[in-house]
Amino acid sequence: MATFSIENFGCRATEADASEIRLQLAERGLVLLEDHARAEVVVLNTCTVTAAADSQAREAIRKIHRANPAARIIVTGCYAQRAPEELAALEGVEWVVGNSHRSAISRLACNLPSPLRESAADFVPLAELCDAPGSLARGPAKILTADIFAQTAVDFAAPDVATRASLDDRTRPILKIQDGCNNRCSYCVIPFVRGRSRSVAPDAVIKEVHRLAAAGAKEVVLSGINLGSYGRDLAPRATLAGIVRRMLDETSIDQIRFSSIEPQDVTEDFVSLAARSDRIAPHFHIPLQSGSDRILRAMRRWYRAEHYAERVLLIYRMLPHAAIGADVIAGFPGESPADFRATYEFIERLPFTYLHVFSFSARPGTAAEHLADAVRGAEIRERARALRLLARKKAEEFRSFQGGRSLRALTLNRRGNDWTEALTGNYLKLRIAGLHPANEWHQVRVTGDPETAIG
Numbered sequence: 001m002a003t004f005s006i007e008n009f010g011c012r013a014t015e016a017d018a019s020e021i022r023l024q025l026a027e028r029g030l031v032l033l034e035d036h037a038r039a040e041v042v043v044l045n046t047c048t049v050t051a052a053a054d055s056q057a058r059e060a061i062r063k064i065h066r067a068n069p070a071a072r073i074i075v076t077g078c079y080a081q082r083a084p085e086e087l088a089a090l091e092g093v094e095w096v097v098g099n100s101h102r103s104a105i106s107r108l109a110c111n112l113p114s115p116l117r118e119s120a121a122d123f124v125p126l127a128e129l130c131d132a133p134g135s136l137a138r139g140p141a142k143i144l145t146a147d148i149f150a151q152t153a154v155d156f157a158a159p160d161v162a163t164r165a166s167l168d169d170r171t172r173p174i175l176k177i178q179d180g181c182n183n184r185c186s187y188c189v190i191p192f193v194r195g196r197s198r199s200v201a202p203d204a205v206i207k208e209v210h211r212l213a214a215a216g217a218k219e220v221v222l223s224g225i226n227l228g229s230y231g232r233d234l235a236p237r238a239t240l241a242g243i244v245r246r247m248l249d250e251t252s253i254d255q256i257r258f259s260s261i262e263p264q265d266v267t268e269d270f271v272s273l274a275a276r277s278d279r280i281a282p283h284f285h286i287p288l289q290s291g292s293d294r295i296l297r298a299m300r301r302w303y304r305a306e307h308y309a310e311r312v313l314l315i316y317r318m319l320p321h322a323a324i325g326a327d328v329i330a331g332f333p334g335e336s337p338a339d340f341r342a343t344y345e346f347i348e349r350l351p352f353t354y355l356h357v358f359s360f361s362a363r364p365g366t367a368a369e370h371l372a373d374a375v376r377g378a379e380i381r382e383r384a385r386a387l388r389l390l391a392r393k394k395a396e397e398f399r400s401f402q403g404g405r406s407l408r409a410l411t412l413n414r415r416g417n418d419w420t421e422a423l424t425g426n427y428l429k430l431r432i433a434g435l436h437p438a439n440e441w442h443q444v445r446v447t448g449d450p451e452t453a454i455g
């Protein structure tokens with residue numbers, strides 16, 4: 001039986017893509033292994049959001065090839081879409097497959113011909129093909145991707161939107177209901193590598209949530225590249241709030257959690273929907289990027305710091321115990337010490353409970369690539385470090401604010417000698433006493449200790 005392994009990088013949307021790839025390969029009869037060193041096919045699903053993400057992917061490819069020179073390496077994801085030649089030049093890589101052609105991976109993994117013309121008629125049982133002599137023969141790496149810089153010609157069509165979440169980690173399957181983005185933030189390469197916004201049809205979403213709930217999932221994490229824009233491309237038009245209401249009314253899923261939502265989509269209606277239902281995790285992740293209006297303008301973000309603050313305070317008023325997180329970029333070109341101070345003080349005064357801090361790195365093809373007035377590397381690192389320290393302080397404050405509360409938590413896969421990790425609706429990771437299977441609800445009391453709770 002042919003074997004494969006998969007390594008994923010990046011955000012929740014790429015995790016959902018990796019789940020879909022995993023399912024497709026398993027459906028073709030390939031057996032999933034954890035260990036890249038033993039797998040015949042290794043798929044790397046890459047991220048390209050920063051230069052660091054690119055270099056992590058390259059390093060992983062080199063490492064896998066060193067440990068397993070016979071492995072057929074297929075590289076896909078956002079980096080593969082952005083710069084396929086760079087990846088094809090790396091030793092050991094057999095295929096570079098852009099997001100635009102992700103659905104072809106399972107055929108390529110099995111050396112099937114005509115990867116783009118898949119139909120029931122030409123389906124061949126894969127165990128035979130993958131075990132066929134010569135299937136490991138390798139020439140130079142091949143590239144299968146659309147040209148991202150000819151955007152209008154790129155078709156990231158519906159099959160590319162993963163609709164099936166994996167139950168491998170049944171505790172919190174990620175359900176990607178939207179892909180792509182119509183915005184053009186000046187620093188961001190994502191619209192180039194994922195195309196325009198498109199959504200999974202509401203009935204397909206509901207069907208998938210039914211399947212996940214029936215299979216035992218307690219929580220689904222709704223994800224997308226621009227989740228708040230869900231449904232705007234559909235006819236009839238749908239909305240994120242609408243699909244969430246249907247999930248609450250029509251399915252038995254215990255808990256729904258949202259990945260990142262842009263600030264303009266965090267409306268009063270939306271927050272009150274979350275406030276009224278104990279089946280919606282009180283957890284909001286809202287990209288901020290900067291607390292300086294001057295920098296927000298240069299980033300081509302469409303809100304100003306005070307608009308953003310209003311949305312955060314709205315959540316805090318309606319759901320004072322909610323987790324509120326943000327992405328922040330340190331060292332965008334032209335970010336002066338005063339701009340940075342504005343960001344720092346803005347974050348300091350708002351009730352954030354955690355932050356994801358990114359050091360700015362210019363992404364090829366973006367408007368910010370050629371901006372003058374770059375911030376020095378050492379200064380970027382220093383600003384990022386200060387923001388991470390602030391984030392830690394905020395997380396500790398939130399933790400102690402939650403001390404003594406009794407919360408429902410879902411057990412995860414991680415455990416020690418006498419504890420099991422669990423996650424609350426408001427995104428606190430706790431260690432509960434005893435060894436428990438994953439995917440169980442426990443009522444826990446939060447302690448002041450950052451690592452523990454009493455089960």
Ligand code: SF4
Nearest residue numbers: 181183184185188190
């Ligand atoms: S909203 Fe802006 S940052 Fe987010 S994916 Fe779209 S372009 Fe990128």
